Amino acid sequence: MADFTPNEIMTIVAARALKNDDVCFVGIGAPSAACNIARLTHAPQITLIYESGTIGTRPNVLPLSIGDGELCETALCTVSVPEMFRYWLQGGRITVGFLGGAQIDKFANINTTVVGDYNKPKVRLPGGGGAPEIATNCGEIFITMAMGKRAFLDKLPFITSMGHGPTGAERRALGVKSLGPTRLMTDLCVFEPDPDTKEMTIVSIHPGVTREQIAENCGWTPRYSATCFETPAPTAQELEVLRDIQARTKAAHAA
């Protein structure tokens, strides 16, 4: 088995979830890395869209922001931000929205707004940005986040963007037709929603990871699918592509 870090397998497993014909709305950070690894490996024709308005972008280094010049220069075209949110996102043109987050619950609702009371916050996080509308207007949602007791919570202090709702039933009850979170890729395992309850359920465990480790890093008692298997380890090629783009990115951002 090749040597890899938890963060590397998280990014690579997230990349594998994308298909060549996807039109993907890319969040910054971990999602951006995963989407570009997909483009550089098994999904060369994937359309990557960033909320800055760049459509079909093919960056050579990972952007630090969602609006780096690299994204515009390598895009098929660039539209204004109102057009991006109205015609392309709300217009239903996006097959997959790829999000990260600060905190998540068992129904894949996400908090990136605040820890503590909204009006007297203990920690003020950046806020929702594009995520509240990405979460409901894309065909489905992939999420990638590292696990930890402060990130995977039984109950969120604030719902910035809806997964399947506080009890798993609200998304359908509100009449939202898109699928919502269908896959959550972490540094330890992969979750998918239970078809009935919508609770995020572990479908594969990364090589070398134990159920105890997962329990220690999860704020609720996670359920396992009856068919839970071991996640295939990253291949040498996947690792090479990931490390190459990360090295190029580090050099570019330090310049």
Add this chain to the structure above:
Amino acid sequence: MAKFLDLAEAVAENIRDGDAVAMEGFTHLIPFAAGHEVIRQGRKHLTLIRMTPDLIYDQLIGMGCADKLVFSWGGNPGVGSTHRIRDAVENGWPHQLAIEEHSHAAMANAYEAGASNLPFAVLRGYIGVDLPKVNPKIKSVTCPYTGEVLATVPAHRPDVGIIHAQRADREGNVLIEGITGCQKEVVLASRRTIVTVEEVVDTLGAPSFNSTVLPHWTIGAISVVPGGAHPSYAQGYYTRDNSFYIAWDKISRERESFLAWMKDNVLDKTPAAFAVHAKKGSAA
């Protein structure tokens, strides 16, 4: 009709204490030089409107220029927190800051509604989330044709809209290229406008019939400030200074280091200090 003014004159003529001001530019073309001039002129009690407050509002808020922030994503992109905004919201330093928080989609729609001379914007948004519970301006309307309930937000109609652009011609027509964000909407939604530009040219050289051009009669003041978008960027002129965005995390983390940086790099400087960042043709 656009008037060519020094940036100091443009700010003095157009921005008053208590104004609602939108300085836009979505990562690209952020009008930093104009923001610094507002700080130097000691404007107070501003309502600052911007999708991504970015470092420019971190600086204005840390220097005590604002009473209120209207925004949708308040971080240092790819780096982490905007520490001065956090200090204001969490600890009331340098004073209390009211916030009105939206999503990107709502902010973009609100600018478009303002430019369209409509009272509010309508969108399929804020479904199943908590923001409408803490922002009473988010309301809803029932579609008269289908019965669908849709979210609404009031149009943005800033007292002053400020943007940075690549260039103007001698009449004051302005060209924006690359990631154009919602700058066109901000100019058309605002009562007064200031546009800073990299340069003034004899002919705009718009690259296509459909280029984003703001006619001179939509603009109040134009100030020539080469490098005026640094540390953001001007496509075709200079690239985003990502290393500065990373460095800002340390500079802004403590109040003392922030104030020292602001004194040396803003209070004791003029708009001419930005020229060092303007290196035409050096962009990747």
